[in-house]
Amino acid sequence: MSCTRSRKDIQELVDGTLGRIREAELRQHLDECPSCRALFDDLQRVRDVAATIEPIAPPDHVWLQIAGRLRQEGRVQDAPAPIAHRHQYVWLAIAAALVLAVGASLVVLIPRITDSPSVADRSGAGNSPAADAVQSGVDDLRKAEQLLQSGAAKLKEGLGSGEDALPPAVVATLESNLQILDQAITESGAALQKDPQNVAARTSLFDALQRKISLLQDTITLMNEMRKGNAAGVAQVVEGGNKS
Amino acid sequence: MSGLTRGVSRQDDVALVERCRRGDLGAFEELYRQHAGRLYSVAFRMVGNAADAEDLLQEIFLSAHRKLETFRGDSALGTWLYRLAVNLCLDYLRSRTGRAIQMTDALDDEPGLFDASSKGLAERTVTKMDLERALTQLPEGCRAAFVLHDIEGLEHREIADVMGIAEGTSKSQVHKARLRLRALLSR
Numbered sequence: 001m002s003c004t005r006s007r008k009d010i011q012e013l014v015d016g017t018l019g020r021i022r023e024a025e026l027r028q029h030l031d032e033c034p035s036c037r038a039l040f041d042d043l044q045r046v047r048d049v050a051a052t053i054e055p056i057a058p059p060d061h062v063w064l065q066i067a068g069r070l071r072q073e074g075r076v077q078d079a080p081a082p083i084a085h086r087h088q089y090v091w092l093a094i095a096a097a098l099v100l101a102v103g104a105s106l107v108v109l110i111p112r113i114t115d116s117p118s119v120a121d122r123s124g125a126g127n128s129p130a131a132d133a134v135q136s137g138v139d140d141l142r143k144a145e146q147l148l149q150s151g152a153a154k155l156k157e158g159l160g161s162g163e164d165a166l167p168p169a170v171v172a173t174l175e176s177n178l179q180i181l182d183q184a185i186t187e188s189g190a191a192l193q194k195d196p197q198n199v200a201a202r203t204s205l206f207d208a209l210q211r212k213i214s215l216l217q218d219t220i221t222l223m224n225e226m227r228k229g230n231a232a233g234v235a236q237v238v239e240g241g242n243k244s
Numbered sequence: 245m246s247g248l249t250r251g252v253s254r255q256d257d258v259a260l261v262e263r264c265r266r267g268d269l270g271a272f273e274e275l276y277r278q279h280a281g282r283l284y285s286v287a288f289r290m291v292g293n294a295a296d297a298e299d300l301l302q303e304i305f306l307s308a309h310r311k312l313e314t315f316r317g318d319s320a321l322g323t324w325l326y327r328l329a330v331n332l333c334l335d336y337l338r339s340r341t342g343r344a345i346q347m348t349d350a351l352d353d354e355p356g357l358f359d360a361s362s363k364g365l366a367e368r369t370v371t372k373m374d375l376e377r378a379l380t381q382l383p384e385g386c387r388a389a390f391v392l393h394d395i396e397g398l399e400h401r402e403i404a405d406v407m408g409i410a411e412g413t414s415k416s417q418v419h420k421a422r423l424r425l426r427a428l429l430s431r
Contacts, residue, residue: 011419015400038364042426043419045365049375050394058284062298063276066305067269075309076269 001029006036014043174219181215184208257321265312276305279322282396283329289391290333291340292380300336304329319405326398326406330388334407337384370429378428382421389414390421 001009009026012018018026030037070076185208191201263271283304288297308328315324379387388407392398393414398406403414 011415014422015415015418038366039426042365042430043422045370046375046422046425046429047394049370049372050390051397053372053376053395055281055285056288058280058301059294059298062284062301063273063280066276066302067273069302069306070269070272070309075267076272077267 001025003029003033003036006030006033007039010036010040010043013040014047174215177215178212181208181212185212254317254320258317261312261315261317261321264309272305272309275308275321279325280305282322283325286326286329286391286396287333289376289379289395290330290384290388291336296336300329300332304332307332323402323405326392326402327408330392330406331408334384334388365426365430368429374429375425378425381428382424386417386421386424389417390425393418394422 006026006029009018009022013023013026030040067076185205188201188205188208191198192205195201260271260275264275280301284297284301287300287304288294291297291300304325308325311328315321379390382390389403392403392406393400400411400414400418403409403418404411407414409417
């Protein structure tokens with residue numbers, strides 16, 4: 001057998017498709033020709049190593065992106081009923097957690113604002129460094145609040161009225177909670193305007209703004225996770241909300 | 245057994261596709277879970293990086309969803325998806341290189357590959373990582389055939405079907421890829 005013919009047959013021998021007679025001829029040639037033998041051994045090694053290469057798992061987010069696109073394009077129906085129900089329970093849990101958190105904050109906040117004497121009343125001194133720090137924090141929080149409020153409004157506008165939209169009961173709860181927090185912000189702001197040294201009013205304003213920002217952040221995160229169809233992300237936010 | 249039809253019957257395929265056609269997202273996720281691993285591996289090894297492979301995988305499944313109506317069950321769902329995936333990968337590579345992918349079936353344009361004096365692998369150790377690295381340096385056409393045959397385990401007739409080439413062309417592309425890999429790994 002010539003080396004030219006041998007090299008054609010080597011390909012089939014590596015593939016395992018060479019007939020028995022030609023294989024016997026080729027093997028005889030390989031015993032006599034070191035160059036063809038080396039070629040066969042090398043190609044067989046390449047094939048053997050290739051066969052051990054494992055599949056690579058795609059990252060999880062690829063499926064979420066695909067599902068999100070299909071939903072966005074209206075090419076799939078709502079998620080199957082059990083999942084939809086699960087979402088509804090999730091939202092109810094969020095709403096309950098929010099009501100508890102906001103309600104508890106108001107029980108603490110409002111009496112503190114109205115009853116507390118001002119720092120000036122107690123010490124007769126000017127602003128303490130701690131009070132200045134609180135005032136500066138309040139200014140920063142006001143700015144953050146405005147940004148988040150506008151972000152949440154835009155996101156809400158962008159969501160359709162379908163599966164991605166927040167359920168009406170949840171929207172009502174969120175709006176009610178925001179109203180309560182706004183009331184606390186207005187009242188503590190008014191108390192502070194009346195008595196700029198009232199530390200309790202500043203602290204309450206600070207606290208209410210923080211709670212409002214946190215509520216808006218959670219709402220935005222949840223709307224994003226819902227839009228992406230990320231049930232795990234929703235659960236994570238809920239878990240965080242329940243812990244806070 | 246063929247590399248494309250293991251474990252799932254044609255009837256199962258048709259039933260699953262039917263549910264997907266009705267807009268059942270859960271069914272489409274099932275289809276995705278069955279095939280995404282192998283299709284992602286092919287895409288990753290054909291384009292050579294994770295970011296492009298992820299984009300392609302997304303495009304493969306969105307395109308599959310759009311084309312579900314055309315799946316008649318004549319071929320296995322795996323074959324149908326592979327065909328879609330390989331074509332999208334080749335389109336992507338064409339657009340990236342700005343030229344057609346060569347699918348010649350001759351090895352005459354491979355000077356030096358059969359040269360008896362060229363260094364072989366000899367006692368050199370070849371790891372999976374070495375091979376994966378060398379793979380990225382192959383011409384796209386023979387890389388695709390090699391990935392499908394030697395890594396994914398498809399038969400030449402399946403590759404011919406998936407890539408729209410003759411069976412003989414698939415054989416020579418795979419052989420060409422092995423020769424090139426040998427040369428690359430010998431350096």
